[in-house]
Amino acid sequence: MFPDKIYYEPNALSYELGKSLKEKYADKPWIPIQSHNNIDELRKNQNKEFSRMKQHLIVGIRKTHKFVPNCKVSDYLVPFTSSGCSAICLYCYLVCNYNKCSYLRVFVNREQMMHKIIKTANLSENELTFEIGSNSDLILENTVTDNLSWTVETFAKNGRGFLTFPTKFDMVDPIIPLEHKGRVIFRMSVNPQRIINRVEFGTSPLKNRIAALNKVCEADYKAGLLIAPIVLTENWKEDYTKLFEQLADELTEKTKKQIFIEIIFMTYSYIHRAINNEAFPKAVELYDKEKMTVRGRGKYTYKTNVREECEAFLRGLIVAKLPGVPILYVV
Ligand code: SF4
Numbered sequence: 001m002f003p004d005k006i007y008y009e010p011n012a013l014s015y016e017l018g019k020s021l022k023e024k025y026a027d028k029p030w031i032p033i034q035s036h037n038n039i040d041e042l043r044k045n046q047n048k049e050f051s052r053m054k055q056h057l058i059v060g061i062r063k064t065h066k067f068v069p070n071c072k073v074s075d076y077l078v079p080f081t082s083s084g085c086s087a088i089c090l091y092c093y094l095v096c097n098y099n100k101c102s103y104l105r106v107f108v109n110r111e112q113m114m115h116k117i118i119k120t121a122n123l124s125e126n127e128l129t130f131e132i133g134s135n136s137d138l139i140l141e142n143t144v145t146d147n148l149s150w151t152v153e154t155f156a157k158n159g160r161g162f163l164t165f166p167t168k169f170d171m172v173d174p175i176i177p178l179e180h181k182g183r184v185i186f187r188m189s190v191n192p193q194r195i196i197n198r199v200e201f202g203t204s205p206l207k208n209r210i211a212a213l214n215k216v217c218e219a220d221y222k223a224g225l226l227i228a229p230i231v232l233t234e235n236w237k238e239d240y241t242k243l244f245e246q247l248a249d250e251l252t253e254k255t256k257k258q259i260f261i262e263i264i265f266m267t268y269s270y271i272h273r274a275i276n277n278e279a280f281p282k283a284v285e286l287y288d289k290e291k292m293t294v295r296g297r298g299k300y301t302y303k304t305n306v307r308e309e310c311e312a313f314l315r316g317l318i319v320a321k322l323p324g325v326p327i328l329y330v331v
Contacts, residue, residue: 003057005029019066036060050279062107074131080135081147087202121161133165156181170208176219188213189226192239210250217255229266242320263330270298
């Protein structure tokens with residue numbers, strides 16, 4: 001049962017959230033650490049320990065609060081209340097940053113992070129959008145900390161700017177009744193169920209994600225649908241056709257009117273290959289030398305002609321199955 005043990009910075013226990021986590025997980029082993037960024041005994045683990053390490057929870061204080069300008073659905077990527085995640089997607093972008101230490105870390109100083117977001121929102125002439133979920137999955141984190149519920153209501157009261165985050169989880173009930181005042185943009189990330197089964201271990205099933213998106217739209221949140229990342233296995237045309245058929249059948253009319261679509265192709269890397277080959281030797285091999293090319297330091301992306309073919313195919317599917325839903329970008 002997650003978490004199997006908790007590594008914590010002792011100072012974190014002087015914060016409200018630190019205290020409540022200590023109470024919530026009183027029956028688990030708590031192991032003091034100097035810094036959430038460098039837990040020696042975990043860093044030295046072998047790659048094959050990856051799955052077991054994902055069962056750990058790290059509790060710390062976030063020290064870096066640098067906003068990174070962005071130009072997709074937000075103005076800034078904001079380091080927020082967690083990084084890492086207890087699920088295991090074989091392509092997870094966080095592995096590039098944290099390597100095998102991409103377990104869930106939660107940060108107890110949420111007031112400090114929120115203060116900076118609100119101050120930046122209020123100093124700007126334009127209404128800014130802050131991406132708060134680029135380092136973790138906040139719907140999943142919320143089951144541990146309840147931070148997202150607090151975040152939605154606290155930010156909405158300010159009345160300026162927008163928050164946005166993506167998720168692959170269906171545990172949206174805690175945010176449904178909240179006073180969000182239209183200030184939160186929820187983005188559900190989906191993939192064909194066959195990809196979820198083979199590649200996105202521990203995330204919610206497609207059917208539940210679609211139902212969660214419907215609930216959020218029913219509660220009048222602004223919302224989007226992320227088709228991400230596109231994973232081109234041997235059956236990709238069949239898989240993505242089924243995905244859009246299911247979306248057409250199961251998204252409500254209200255949801256279809258409210259959402260926009262983002263499409264992101266998978267990026268893979270040497271680091272992913274090294275970890276996945278050792279930790280999950282029987283899993284599907286996501287590196288495909290016929291379809292991929294090396295781009296940047298140790299990264300693989302799909303070749304231009306492969307992407308173009310897939311993009312045209314997906315655009316056709318969207319016109320046919322979700323007519324009128326705008327595509328914000330394809331990357
Ligand atoms: S749910 Fe998101 S953060 Fe968690 S492993 Fe998958 S891609 Fe990474």
